[in-house]
Amino acid sequence: MKLQQLRYIWEVARHNLNVSATAQSLFTSQPGISKQIRLLEDELGVEIFARSGKHLTRVTPAGEAIIELAGKVLRTVDNIKHVSQEHSDERRGSLSIATTHTQARYALPPVIHEFRQKYPDVALHMQQGTPKQIAQMVSEGQADFAICTESLELFTDLVLLPCYRWNRCVLVPQDHPLASVETLTLEALAEYPLVTYLFGFTGRSQLDDAFKAHDLTPNVVLTAADADVIKTYVRLGLGVGIVAHMAVDPVVDRDLVALDASHLFESSTTKIGIRRGTFMRGFMFDFVNRFAPHLDRDSIEAALAAGPRHEQVLFEGIELPVR
DSSP: OOHHHHHHHHHHHHTTTOHHHHHHHHTSOHHHHHHHHHHHHHHHTSOSEEEETTEEEEEOHHHHHHHHHHHHHHHHHHHHHHHHHHHHOTTOEEEEEEEOHHIIIIISHHHHHHHHHHOTTEEEEEEEOOHHHHHHHHHTTSOSEEEESSSGGGOTTEEEEEEEEEOEEEEEETTSGGGGOSSOOHHHHTTSEEEEEOTTSTTHHHHHHHHHHTTOOOEEEEEESOHHHHHHHHHTTSOEEEEEGGGOOTTTTTTEEEEEOTTTSOOEEEEEEEETTOOOOHHHHHHHHHHSTTOOHHHHHHHHHSOTTTHHHHTTTOOOOBO
């Protein structure tokens, strides 16, 4: 059994059984991957993948267990490499962050700017996607940190670190009837077409829950993953925008009126998700602490050492900053 063979079956599974795409991602040949998978199956005496002719059709039950263990082996190997890197040069390496547009555009820039100044030899990689995709990236070892609000709880192999609380604001053109109201209400919002986040993005569930609790049905006419896209269609008069408060730029968005909506919706919490068992290098602790100053090295290590979901107990009652 070779480490290369384990990597091949892991990557083939991750590429939806597409051996050609796997070969391209690993810069190798399709026949070479197929041969090594066959050799591994012959050595183990079981089929990892079922086939129809030359095509892989599904992962067998035995294959599912083997691929899961292969992933653990590959992550352990990566941790060994990180340990050696940490002791050879603690200020050099790479950090991959998976996050949403709102976090990448509005929350992370000052943190990344400071981090780059201190660690110029650490290569930063930022990947964007849906919250579920982001969590999956970290769960599968494609990224080090997942930073978002939704969906992280779906992955029990992630340690969740609460970073800050935030709420929403309503955006309207300056001549909109809501621009002059003294106290914004859900009833008033329900009278207008709404433009807001896709379900599963940036605390959208709290918005839906608030309307439902008041027996109201919001008229959502357009949804998007990107706050800037939402603002574009508000400017076009398509509807009233509901976005994260942090996504409002007082200079860029001065043509719009921002109405506080924190009294209408439950606040949301942005978290960092880290795969359990990850070896945390020094600059990784530093990054988390810059993003969430209440998360020092001791608290992060305690959370990583806790059992699945037990890390939440460590942060009960903590007063999170508000953005």
